[in-house]
Amino acid sequence: MSVVTDKTIICxxxxxxxxxxxxxxxxxxxxxxxxxxxxxxxxxACQGRTCRRHLLIELARAGQKSPSDIDLSTFxxxxxxxxxxxxxxxxxxx
Amino acid sequence: MNxxxxxxxxxxxxxxxxVAYKLARLGFKNVVVLEKGYICRGSxxxxxxxxxxxxxxxxxxxxxxxxxxxxxxMNEMLEYDGDVEFRQNGYLMVTYSDKEADMLRxxxxxxxxxxxxxxxxxxxxxxxxxxxxxxxxxVASTICMEDGQANPFKVTDAYYRAAKRLGVNFYTYxxxxxxxxxxxxxxxxxxxxxxxxxxxxxxxxxxxxxxISEMLGHQLPVEPERHQIVVTEPLDPFLKPLVxxxxxxxxCQQVVNGSILVGYGNxxxxxxxxxxxxxxxxxxxxxKVIDQFPVMKxxxxxxxxxxxxxxSPDGQPVLGTVPGVQGYYLALGCGKGFMLSPxxxxxxxxxxxxxxxTLPIDILNVExxxxxxxxxxxAVV
Numbered sequence: 001m002s003v004v005t006d007k008t009i010i011c012x013x014x015x016x017x018x019x020x021x022x023x024x025x026x027x028x029x030x031x032x033x034x035x036x037x038x039x040x041x042x043x044x045a046c047q048g049r050t051c052r053r054h055l056l057i058e059l060a061r062a063g064q065k066s067p068s069d070i071d072l073s074t075f076x077x078x079x080x081x082x083x084x085x086x087x088x089x090x091x092x093x094x
Numbered sequence: 095m096n097x098x099x100x101x102x103x104x105x106x107x108x109x110x111x112x113v114a115y116k117l118a119r120l121g122f123k124n125v126v127v128l129e130k131g132y133i134c135r136g137s138x139x140x141x142x143x144x145x146x147x148x149x150x151x152x153x154x155x156x157x158x159x160x161x162x163x164x165x166x167x168m169n170e171m172l173e174y175d176g177d178v179e180f181r182q183n184g185y186l187m188v189t190y191s192d193k194e195a196d197m198l199r200x201x202x203x204x205x206x207x208x209x210x211x212x213x214x215x216x217x218x219x220x221x222x223x224x225x226x227x228x229x230x231x232x233v234a235s236t237i238c239m240e241d242g243q244a245n246p247f248k249v250t251d252a253y254y255r256a257a258k259r260l261g262v263n264f265y266t267y268x269x270x271x272x273x274x275x276x277x278x279x280x281x282x283x284x285x286x287x288x289x290x291x292x293x294x295x296x297x298x299x300x301x302x303x304x305x306i307s308e309m310l311g312h313q314l315p316v317e318p319e320r321h322q323i324v325v326t327e328p329l330d331p332f333l334k335p336l337v338x339x340x341x342x343x344x345x346c347q348q349v350v351n352g353s354i355l356v357g358y359g360n361x362x363x364x365x366x367x368x369x370x371x372x373x374x375x376x377x378x379x380x381x382k383v384i385d386q387f388p389v390m391k392x393x394x395x396x397x398x399x400x401x402x403x404x405x406s407p408d409g410q411p412v413l414g415t416v417p418g419v420q421g422y423y424l425a426l427g428c429g430k431g432f433m434l435s436p437x438x439x440x441x442x443x444x445x446x447x448x449x450x451x452t453l454p455i456d457i458l459n460v461e462x463x464x465x466x467x468x469x470x471x472x473a474v475v
Contacts, residue, residue: 034132037247045327077371077398085391087380
């Protein structure tokens with residue numbers, strides 16, 4: 001039995017449900033980059049650490065492709081969130 | 095893929111989509127847009143989303159003024175079922191030196207003449223509008239509350255969908271590889287997915303414009319110039335206007351989802367296409383941000399990317415016909431394409447249709463570079 005329902009959140013940073021993502025895919029936003037720009041999926045604080053895999057599976061299912069045939073969106077720096085103060089060193093005495 | 099087209103627009107950014115939409119509105123039945131990636135892949139999708147009228151040349155002021163009028167009614171005008179997120183939170187210009195302050199004063203005279211509502215601010219006014227701003231070294235400051243921001247993905251999507259409804263054909267992941275010409279006339283566009291017979295081509299490829307021009311045997315002095323931006327975690331609203339600082343060459347603005355977008359222009363940036371992100375940039379930027387907004391030291395950067403201006407020698411758009419290549423039109427915003435896209439779309443479409451343009455665009459023809467008639471924009475970041 002699947003534990004995934006239409007209302008299951010797949011991007012926690014941007015509050016996106018699987019239903020919303022499927023709707024955008026069916027409107028033709030069926031690539032990683034396109035759907036990211038349409039919905040902000042993966043653009044929150046975690047930068048897609050959880051949702052990237054879920055979206056990959058959804059896109060593969062919708063396009064009847066293997067997940068390995070789907071291009072991922074670009075991985076951008078920084079790898080982890082980084083404070084401005086940590087970069088300049090203003091925090092070093094705290 | 096279409097075998098023929100009345101007009102082929104190259105570039106699926108805000109300008110390309112706006113030109114295609116306006117062409118369809120003017121009655122062109124067979125318009126094709128070619129995009130080598132996906133819609134919004136290039137400069138539009140990477141830009142800082144700001145929209146301002148506070149420029150230093152009459153044409154930049156006028157094109158942006160007319161564009162803002164269109165952003166104000168864009169959701170209705172394009173019958174968009176989403177929201178292009180146009181917000182008029184203002185642009186606050188900040189200077190630290192007398193020389194920069196003089197530039198603001200000169201610009202202000204121009205704005206008054208053109209009816210753009212720009213106000214000179216006292217330091218107390220600045221403190222009231224942006225309490226978190228360090229005003230220690232501020233010499234002069236202006237604000238225009240009609241300026242603001244919009245969501246570049248949504249604006250482009252709105253034009254894209256409206257154009258599609260009017261019958262425009264979009265081909266994404268389709269790269270232009272060459273052209274066919276008969277004498278000075280264009281006869282076909284060659285792509286990696288086939289050939290389209292057409293007499294008319296609009297180049298809306300921003301930083302890639304010179305490469306398209308080269309394929310047509312035209313030397314275009316518009317160079318790709320890398321610009322980098324970072325975005326922070328979303329925060330509660332605390333920064334109403336975009337703050338543009340001419341000492342730091344930087345801009346900082348809070349967008350609709352609460353994130354802060356911040357970047358600066360590096361005058362030593364070499365010309366060329368370069369999508370890499372540099373540590374040097376982020377190091378300098380952090381200094382600039384904390385100097386202006388000390389509270390930002392505890393704010394997290396979550397993403398860093400780069401994009402390009404297709405920058406002209408005078409920092410002004412390049413619009414209209416091209417001497418020596420018949421049927422070839424340029425639609426280049428030159429570092430401000432997104433914010434000017436509604437009007438560039440209109441003006442270039444009118445030009446292609448042979449109609450009188452809403453604003454006189456001859457002054458922005460590419461010929462000006464050969465003739466040495468540059469009109470330099472001073473207020474660029």
